């Protein structure tokens with residue numbers, strides 16, 4: 296794996312050699328940070344997630360893709376303790392997480408964002424950020440009453456928050472209510488807030504949905520920076536260009552299962568992935584409409600982009 | 602003719618009355634719950650009743666000194682908060698509202714039932730518990746203050762203690778809410794899942810908030826009974842709604858709002874009821890009997906408060922900016 300700073304623009308440095316053996320669903324990783332086994336979640340008769348085995352590589356950027364309703368968000372909820380599976384075990388950094396409440400999962404360094412953005416509307420942007428800081432002395436009821444015990448830490452947090460906000464082009468808004476931000480800005484705020492705690496693993500659910508392309512580039516650079524600093528990133532994204540651009544590893548889900556895994560370029564050639572996006576009977580269903588099939592193939596392959 | 606001077610001075614008395622202080626403190630407790638943490642506590646009357654009965658029963662039945670009686674009341678309200686909070690604070694916000702309103706009524710009915718008449722005095726309530734507090738009074742006999750705020754030694758002592766407690770409580774809540782603790786609690790008000798995702802133990806913070814606001818209500822209940830007797834019918838759900846009215850009048854997520862709200866509420870109530878009583882006396886309202894006139898004040902207060910809430914929904918001290926974002 297490479298520790299040289301990621302080159303701006305152009306092709307980012309991809310981390311390779313993450314897996315052991317053939318790249319197939321459930322393949323073992325050299326250094327996994329998250330390991331799932333037999334995780335299953337059903338809603339009534341519907342199986343939203345049914346993952347036999349999955350490992351997320353440490354210090355790499357993994358993209359989780361799949362069509363709408365594939366179970367990506369549900370898997371996020373299970374991993375972070377916001378939902379409980381019907382069966383299965385999973386661990387983070389070697390510690391098993393079954394039954395661990397969501398706030399403890401976050402404290403262990405596995406922080407997430409939500410697909411439906413959760414900005415804290417009537418808190419200022421800066422307060423939103425500071426809330427992300429971990430191990431704050433002043434969050435204890437009794438210490439809170441003695442400002443001198445937490446003021447220095449708070450000031451340091453504020454500096455860090457302003458730096459991050461600048462990176463996300465939100466520093467001008469720091470004293471406004473988060474409620475006054477636009478949809479895309481809220482998405483950015485939530486991502487920046489998650490980074491305030493210096494997590495070991497950050498899980499982003501569609502981080503770039505609604506973010507303007509110019510800013511996306513700078514944020515992708517930022518995510519790549521995080522990797523060089525040793526952070527692991529797992530993100531859900533529908534934008535294939537972004538996936539191809541920054542992901543080191545791609546996990547494809549469909550109907551609750553992991554149907555393919557691999558490096559971005561290879562995985563998108565995979566028949567299972569094309570099936571997943573088109574529905575497995577596309578040959579019969581969409582037979583009369585070859586243009587649609589071509590469009591999707593093009594979207595997945597789209598190799599000419601640099 | 603109506604004696605306007607008398608009317609105004611009667612109303613002015615409420616400015617610093619211990620009852621005003623008690624309502625201010627109870628509303629401050631509710632501000633911690635509802636305004637800052639977003640907890641829908643509809644049982645503040647129950648917390649106040651625990652203060653009143655906790656103090657009075659400890660003094661009368663067990664002959665406890667003042668400090669011990671106060672601690673019994675506070676202890677009871679912490680236990681009450683735990684009983685309410687443990688099953689409901691993990692659920693959606695509305696469940697706390699249902700449980701608190703029911704629990705406060707259950708408390709009041711327990712205090713009213715004849716079964717425990719020796720301890721609670723049943724519907725007649727309790728009196729004769731003021732000796733301990735009066736004995737702590739350092740002020741010599743005599744009259745204090747200036748018109749219209751002249752009081753005897755006990756009443757002056759009570760006012761000093763009551764308002765000192767209110768000021769200290771305001772300071773306490775102010776310190777809390779500007780700290781990182783307050784930031785977490787306000788975050789929970791906005792979206793508790795987001796706060797959870799940032800690694801905060803939401804349940805614990807909600808519980809702390811429920812206890813703090815409840816204890817403020819309990820101390821308010823103790824101040825409330827020092828100028829009068831303990832009567833169970835005072836602790837009906839209407840009491841909680843009056844306190845909510847005061848809170849919304851002043852501004853839900855503010856420190857001074859509950860205090861100013863309480864002052865306005867009581868001064869207004871006193872002035873209006875005085876005015877109606879005099880107006881009936883001099884024959885301005887021939888269609889009203891004295892009894893009807895007594896009720897009319899609540900109607901008028903209700904209308905006035907409605908107008909304030911419609912035209913200034915953020916309360917007197919609330920931040921106008923927030924309004925733009927109320928969903």
Ligand SMILES: Nc1ncnc2c1ncn2[C@@H]1O[C@H](COP(=O)(O)OP(=O)(O)OP(=O)(O)O)[C@@H](O)[C@H]1O
Pocket residue numbers: 338341342343361362363364365366367368369370410
């Ligand atoms: N709380 C719930 N109750 C019932 N069904 C649910 C619930 N949450 C998710 N589902 C179902 O589980 C399936 C997976 O949903 P999930 O939100 O994980 O999809 P997703 O992969 O995140 O999709 P998208 O890309 O559209 O966000 C869907 O069929 C959905 O209808």
Ligand SMILES: [Mg+2]
Pocket residue numbers: 367368369410
């Ligand atoms: Mg989703």
